[in-house]
Amino acid sequence: MSHVQRPGGQTASQIFRSITSAQSSARLGGLRLAGVAVLAASLAFVSACGGGSDDKGAATPANGSAAADGVLGPVAKATGTPVKIGVITEGPSPNTDHTNDNRVAQATAKxxxxxxxxxxxxxxEITICETLADLSKATDCGNQMVEKGAAAxxxxxxxxxxxxxxxxxxxKIPVMIYGSTDPSLLASQTTFVLANLTFAVIDLPIQVAKDKGNKKVTSIVVDVPAALRAAQDIAPPLYQKAGIGYELLRVAPGTADMTPQMQQVVDNGSDQVFITGSDSFCISAxxxxxxxxFTGTISAISQCITDATRKSIPGSTLKDMVISASTPIGPDSPSMDLYATVAKTYGKDIDLSNQDSMIMFMILAGFQAATQGISGDITSAALTSTIKAMKETELPASAGLKFRCNGxxxxxxxxxxxxxxxxxxLDDKGQPAAYKVLGNTPIAD
Structure with a gap:
């Protein structure tokens, strides 16, 4: 699920948090739902497929130091004066507890x-500051990192x-994050974002339509400003360019019976829908x-699929549904094996089913991968220039996504x-069967 602040410059996390907040207020007198996080010019992926699972030991690697060493790679110990790296998390915020992210950051550094x-x-050398999802505390965390001399x-x-x-x-301190839609942040020359802004809510359903031979897509979106920007402003020309028909169907948060709205999907001739909202919203849809x-193709953002969804929607409906994903959490894979082995070798009490925490691993390990070859004084300026000059590299724990930060x-x-x-x-139990990289074309020199 996610997070939200001002509409227009938010991560998917932010956006989704506002959505779940709005829906919760409509249904439960203001009780906010917990959420995960992540990005997109409109919401995106997270709590994905594996979201909601109580299995805190998913994809446990083979036991034994030899097996762990095989996953972690050869020993290459760092020595000398530490490099101060700041890590900002929400910590135990009112909406969701991100202390697992802290433990992952420490384990990843080790x-x-x-x-x-x-x-x-x-x-x-990791320095952690918790924002508690509070704007003023977040600003304080940023200022603290400057004062403490964090290099990044x-x-x-x-x-x-x-x-x-x-x-x-x-x-001018380099910052690496998973995602945001803030125009100033996205234009920054010292900030590096590890997620595509439109993939989860636009590129994915377009690709699904092409793969299935579908002619028209209706985007079913919870009617709150944070969720509508991409579907309303960004999506139409992209669908037009792809030669696929497009309709936007806005549904009020808290709508329990969406039968009348869904009749519009049938009436407008759509053979595919893409759902953007919380699990309860998606269940109703x-x-x-x-x-x-409706007998056409159903696809959705990953926040749609939780244990609540799996209990409420027949497996026959969920089977073969294609959804977006922020991390390849859950099924056994080299990425999940690496993450799980790091967590078990260097951490303690780390919940392996938590997507936000796998994102933290991806950010910190991705930053290290992007700074390969740096030498001399490791300053903020040197880190920034090294990252900008990086060659295309596989993003750790991403199931094979490549990244390059040359702008x-x-x-x-x-x-x-x-x-x-x-x-x-998804399989017939609503669980992710495997992850697939889509649209990850080479980035130009």
Missing amino acids: YLNEHKGGIGGRPI VMIGTSGVVEAAWKPLNDA MNGLKAVG KAIPATPAVCVLGGLSTT
């Missing part, structure tokens, strides 16, 4: 120092990313589609380092 030579051969800062999934980011950007006899992935938003993203197809 792994990088033991097996990846830290940063430029020097050990990474990683910001985990959060509803107050921009507040934490601004003082760092003003100080899918029940409504069944009630009106040319999406020239209009030079902070973005990735094209395309991950999708997964």
Whole structure:
């Protein structure tokens, strides 16, 4: 689920948090739903496929130090004066507890120092600041990192990313995050974003339509400003360019019976729908589609699929549904094996089913991978220039996504380092069967 602040400059996390908040208020007198986080010019992926699972030991790697060493790679210890790296998380916020992210950051730093030579051969020294999802605290965290001399800062999934980011950007300290839609952040020359802004809610359903031979897509979106920007402003010309018909269907948060709205899908001739909302919103939408006899393709953002969805929607409906994903959490894979092995080798009490925490691993390990070859004084300026000069590299724990931060992935938003993203197809139990990289084309020199 997610986070939200001001409409227009938010991560998917932010956006989704506002959505779940609006829906909860409508249904439960203001009780806010917990959420995960992540990005997109409108919401995106997260709590994905594996979201909601109580299995805290998913994809447990083989036991034994030999097996762990095989996953972690050879020992390459960092030595010398530590490099101060700031990590900003929400910590135990009122909406969702991100203390798991803190534990992952510490474990990841130990792994990088033991097996990846830290940063430029020097050990990474982590300093963590928690925002508690509070704007003023987020700004304080950004200022603290400047005052403490952090050479770079990683910001985990959060509803107050921009507040934490601004003082760092003003100080020209490099920042790596998963995502945001804030125009100033995306234009920054010292910020590096690891998720494509449109993949989860636009590129994915377009690709699904092409793969299935569908002619028209209705985007079913919860009617709150944070969720509508991409579907309303960004999607239409992209669908037109793809030669696929497009309709936007806005549904009020808290609508329990969507049968009348779903009849519009049948009436407008759509053979595919894409659902953007919380699990309860998606359950209502899918029940409504069944009630009106819709037989076309259903796809959705990953927040749709939780244990609540799996209990409420027949497996026959969920089977073969394609959804977006922020991380390849859940099924056994090299990415999940690496993450789980790091967590078990260097951490304690880490919940392996938590997507936000796998994103934290991806951000910190991705930052280390982007700074390969740095030498001499490891300053903020040196880190920034090294990252900008990086060659295309596989993003750790991403199921094979490549990234490059030279500002040319999406020239209009030079902070973005990735094209395309991950999708997964659900099995007959509503669980992700495997992850697939889509649209991850090479980034130009």
